[in-house]
Amino acid sequence: MPEFLSFINDILWGSVMIYLLLGAGVWFTWRTGYIQFRYLRQFGKSLKSSITPQSSGLSAFQALCTSLAARVGSGNLAGVALAITVGGPGAVFWMWVSAIIGMATSFAECSLAQLYKERDASGQFRGGPAWYMSRGLGMRWMGVVFSIFLLLAYGLIFNTVQANSISHAMRYAFHLPEAITGAALALLTLVVIVRGLRGVARLMQWLVPVMLLLWVVVSLIVSVWHIGEIPAVISKIVRCAFGWQEAAAGAVGYTVSQALTSGFQRGMFSNEAGMGSTPNAAATAVSSPPHPAAQGIVQMIGVLTDTMIVCTATAMVVLLAGYSTEHPANGIQLVQQAMTHFAGSWGSPFVAGIVLLFAFTSIVANYIYAENNLIYLRLNTPRNVWLLRVVTLLMVMAGTLMSLPVVWQLADIIMALMAITNLTAILLLSPVVKIIAGDYLRQRKLGVKPVFNPARYPEIEQQLAPGSWDDDARQ
Template identity: 75%
Template sequence: MPDFLSFIGEILWGSVMIYLLLGCGVWFTWRTGYVQFRYIRQFGKSLKGSLTPQKGGLTSFQVLCVSLAARVGSGNLAGVAIAITVGGPGAVFWMWVSAFIGMASSFAESSLAQLYKEKDESGQYRGGPAWYMARGLGMRWMGVVFSIFLLLAYGLIFNTVQANSMARALEFAFDTPKLLTGLIASLVVILLITRSLKSIARMMQWIAPLMSLLWVGASLLISLWHAVEVPALLEMIVRSAFGWQEAAAGAVGYTISQALTNGFQRGMFSNEAGMGSTPNIAAAAASWPPHPAAQGIVQMIGVFIDTIIICSASAMVVLLSGHDTEIVTHSGIHLIQQSMNLLVGNWGAGFVAFIMVLFATTSIAGNYLYAKNNLYFLQLHTRTNVWILRGVTVLMVLAGSLLSLPVVWQLADVIMALMAITNMTALLLLSPVVRIIARDYLRQRKLGVQPVFNARYYPDIEQQLAPGAWDEPPRE
């Protein structure tokens, strides 16, 4: 099985996914008028506007924090270490590239999720890729396929990855038995996921920023302490990305391929741009200003924070330590812990373990919300089915804590690729709608008015929307 999954993963990530990610990201960068570069200077203003509460949904800031909680997990620590181990320092450069390109894909999927959202029986907005496949493309069967992939990924596989990294980190730092970690983690998770969406969102708007600041702050202090080495380290990242360091060894093609593949693979596992996960929570926001593009811009900030800031923080810890990454290939989280020990002393491993517990626990809660959302699309959101999902989530956390599953990472890569292929196919088919959303938002910004989406201007789109989802609100 590991050999088979490795073979499938190499096919998907060695060619299909790289070209699809690049192509989709470049396409939407052009179709949206370079939205990620045009609005990067306005991220602060967008964040300030995301705090405004609106009737019928979560605030955009709460949604951003939930999406960050789901994004920021083992991929930001163990995933980065694995990328550097397998692809070399150059993988970090391609992670950055994947983030900037992926920001356009994230804008597209989150804007479409907002556009095609609908209200459930409790009045809460719901939506995501399955909804825009069904409403925008008229392909409900495609939405069903995507929902099944997502339930497998976020209800099962990704939770074992998070729990496994958490258990390994605690065992390495404190000799904590994996069974004890699994039991405590399961208890914490069940306490989290039995709360309502709004309750979880309120918690995440405090926890997600705090845990991110703790890790980035620690990395920043270490980088300042080793400031003399940072310029050479950045040069090494760029040189390794293009094989210039290895040219003399005659391994240019292999090195570039490994760096690019692992950089994109781990970057996407971390920031999830284009994978179709984040739109499931992006649709829950009552955006302000009341325009689908507003939520797309806010979610671009999430990709930037996740990869350009948090993943870079992890990369700096590994590379500044001078640790020989080739001797630790079995566990990315152990490499991070050993690197921190070398940089700050024996308490470093414990600090990483604490951060990993925060990252993993909040990520599992976010994964559950994504999976539960797709039960609504499949019309399986009965009380019994929700409790089955909760039970499976807890079992996966316990299993992931106890078992050493290198095959889990391979399985995660395969299911992630299948999800992304399905989602990006839908995104490309709906690219004319994404272009309309982006141009409508930009036109109103240029006129100096608050953007408001008026579906009556676009009759073809209006007939696809859920009743009441985009009734025009009054301007300020």
């Protein structure tokens, strides 16, 4: 089985996904007028305006924190360590590249999710790739396929990855049996997910910033303490990314390929740009200012935070401590060993606590995404919702006992299938993305508060859900 999964991964990630991700990122960077670079200085203002509470939906900040909860998980710790052990330090460079160009892709998919959102029976905004495939492309069958992929990924496979990392960290730090960790984690998850979307969003807007600050500040302290070694580490990352360090050994092709593939795999698993998951959170927000591009810009902050800040913090800790490929599968243990090297006996328990927070919030947000697509499939009866909850909890417990390499291989495959479906859709909708970006930039240049007026674009207006962009939705 592992050999078969590895074969499928080689096909999907050996060329298809790399070219598709690079191509989509470059395409949307151009089509949106290089929006991730033009509005880099505006991120602070966008974040500040996103905090305003909204009565008719989640605030943009709550949607951002919910998406960050899904993004920032074990991939930011164990995934980064695995990328370094498999692809070398150069993988970190390609993670950065995936984030920079992925910001444009994230803008495209999240803006589309905002544009084509609709209200559910309780008045809450819902949306995501399945909705813009159905409304924007008129292809409900494509939305159904994507929703099934997402239910498999976020209801099942990705939660096993998060639970697996938690169980390994707890075993290493506290000698806690995996079964106990799995049962406790499942119970804690149940307590939170029964609160629904709004309850989860209110929790995440406080928990996510705190956990991110904890990890980044400690990693920054370690880096500053060894600041003299930072230039050498950065130089090594760049040299290994292009095979300059291995050129003399004649291994350039293999090294560059491994670094690029590992970096993009782990970078995408971490920041999720182009995968189609984040739009499920982006669509739930009441955008401020009332323009679909505004939420796209806010969600770009998530990609920047996840990969350029959190993943880089992990990479610095691992690389400053030195890394070993002796046990490449134990990614989270490698991070724990690195922190123990710097902080002594409390290093391993600290990492275990951080991965617990990271992975737990991811599991909760993953479930919210899965339930959202159950709504799209019109299968959200109380019985089916509870069935999804039970299956999610069972997969969390099973994940604590599974083999890590198999779990990561399954995650990579389902991630690729989701991304291929979603990237196909947003590329087909790129003319709409260009209109959204152009309309937003035009109003910004005029010095007015951007407001999306569907009447200016009749072809788009007829595709929108009634009430999604009326005056009530623009508070």
